[in-house]
Every structure is written in structure tokens, then in C-alpha cells.
Amino acid sequence: MAEDNAALLARVRQCTLCSEHLPLQPKPILQWHPNARILIAGQAPGRKAHQANMPFADASGERLRTWLGLTPGQFYNPQLVAILPMGFCFPGSGNSGDLAPRPECAPTWQQVLLQQLTRLQLTVVIGQYAQAYHLTDAKKTVTATVANWQQYWPERVPLPHPSPRNNIWLKRNPWFTATLLPTLQARVQQVLASCQ
Ligand code: SF4
Incomplete structure (x- = not known):
């Protein structure tokens, strides 16, 4: 008999597989429900996400959230948005x-969670680790992959990490804010409208 969603999620949340390599106690941080329409495939939670x-x-x-045009209420609705980083626990700084x-995480958990996301309309692929996993033809650099975003459109979109550390990247690549983001926001609104 197939494992139910709550049992699967509970099993993920109890994972301690790579605890000896983590700086803090294992605390898998993800958001997941099979009804989700948008997947955010990111890197790993930071310290603040771990604490919160x-x-x-x-x-x-x-x-x-600003890039996507989503309110916090929409962003944290698991029946709309799934958030599955490549590592579920804070890996340290x-x-x-x-x-x-952590390299143990994606091979252990991604497939079993992804295969149940049958209603996805958009996958937002953030940073080099997620891009290497989700985009089989990702380029050598995040910049090249993001610049090539129309290749994956409209099912997937590669983004740089939204960290304030990337402010210089955003200044150097004005096409991202001028062209990609308005197109992405329109697509997210389209997905939201399809859920009404
Ligand atoms: S990072 Fe992934 S594999 Fe490691 S303990 Fe957390 S959930 Fe388990």
C-alpha cells in the first residue's frame, strides 16, 4: 500500500541521515503537498530559516516573494507552493x-517527493545545485543558465539566489529585472488564476 502524504512528510522530518556533518541538530525545512502548482527548488535553508x-x-x-509577486500567505500555502531545497537542513556557514x-539529501528524498507533485505548472530553480539537479542541460555558470531562461520556459525558470549577496549580480545583469521578472510575475499570476 502506498505511503500516505502525512506519513511521508513525517518520515522526512524525522531524518537524521547526515546529522554527523551538520553544525546544528537536523531540522528538515521543506514545504510540500501533492496539490502544489509551483515548486521552488532551492539550495538549503539558512540559519534564520533553521531558527524560525x-x-x-x-x-x-x-x-x-517580490520576484514572484506572491504574498506571504500565498508563498506559505503548501497547496499552492512546494519548497524543496537540495538539502533540507542548514548545512553550516x-x-x-x-x-x-548536504550531498546525502537529494538522492534520499527528492524523487519520492517530486513524483507526487503531479499538478505542477511552474518550477522555479534557484542557484547552481538545484539547476544541476533539475536542468539536465544547465550551463556552466548560474549567469549563463539564467540568461538562457527561455530555453526552459514556461514550465521551468532558472533564477540566481535571491540573497542580498547577489546585489552586484543584479546590477551587472539588468535584463534580469527588466525582462525576466515581469514575465515570471505574469506567469505566476496565470498559475494563480488557474487555481480559482
Ligand atoms: S540534510 Fe537531508 S539527509 Fe541530512 S539529515 Fe537533513 S533531511 Fe536528512
């Missing part, structure tokens, strides 16, 4: 930002 036990509970989240998602 809520994905994107930081400045990156505020910017991501290094000299130039957070460490990479």
Missing part, C-alpha cells in the same frame, strides 16, 4: 556564505 523552522524566513525570502547542501 520556516523556509525563506529571511531577506532572501522577502526578495524571492563558510567564509563566503552558507555551505553546499
Whole structure:
């Protein structure tokens, strides 16, 4: 008999597979429901998300919601938005930002969760780790992959990380704000309208 959704989610939330490599206790932070229409495939929760036990509970989240044109209520509605980073637990920080998602996580959990998202209309693929996983033909750099966004449109869209650390990237790539974001916001509104 197939495992029900609540049991699967509970099993993920109890995972301690890579705890010996984590700086804090394992705390898988994800948002998931099979009805979700939009998937946000990101990197890994940051320290603030870990403390709040809520994905994107930081400045990156505020910017991501603005990029998508979603209110917090819409963003945190699991029947609308699934949030599955490549690593579900905070991996720790290094000299130039957070460490990479733990490599044990995606092979353990992604497929079983993704295969139940049968109503997805849009996958937002954030940063190099998610792009390598979700875009089999991703380019060598995040910039090149994002610049090539129309190749994946309209089912998927690659984005840079919305972190304030990427402000310089945004200044250097004005086409992102001028062209990609308005198109993405219109697409999100289209998805929302289809759920009415
Ligand atoms: S990062 Fe993933 S594999 Fe590691 S303990 Fe958390 S949920 Fe489990």
C-alpha cells in the first residue's frame, strides 16, 4: 500500500541521515503537498530559516516573494507552493556564505517527493545545485543558465539566489529585472488564476 502524504512528510522530518556533518541538530525545512502548482527548488535553508523552522524566513525570502509577486500567505500555502531545497537542513556557514547542501539529501528524498507533485505548472530553480539537479542541460555558470531562461520556459525558470549577496549580480545583469521578472510575475499570476 502506498505511503500516505502525512506519513511521508513525517518520515522526512524525522531524518537524521547526515546529522554527523551538520553544525546544528537536523531540522528538515521543506514545504510540500501533492496539490502544489509551483515548486521552488532551492539550495538549503539558512540559519534564520533553521531558527524560525520556516523556509525563506529571511531577506532572501522577502526578495524571492517580490520576484514572484506572491504574498506571504500565498508563498506559505503548501497547496499552492512546494519548497524543496537540495538539502533540507542548514548545512553550516563558510567564509563566503552558507555551505553546499548536504550531498546525502537529494538522492534520499527528492524523487519520492517530486513524483507526487503531479499538478505542477511552474518550477522555479534557484542557484547552481538545484539547476544541476533539475536542468539536465544547465550551463556552466548560474549567469549563463539564467540568461538562457527561455530555453526552459514556461514550465521551468532558472533564477540566481535571491540573497542580498547577489546585489552586484543584479546590477551587472539588468535584463534580469527588466525582462525576466515581469514575465515570471505574469506567469505566476496565470498559475494563480488557474487555481480559482
Ligand atoms: S540534510 Fe537531508 S539527509 Fe541530512 S539529515 Fe537533513 S533531511 Fe536528512
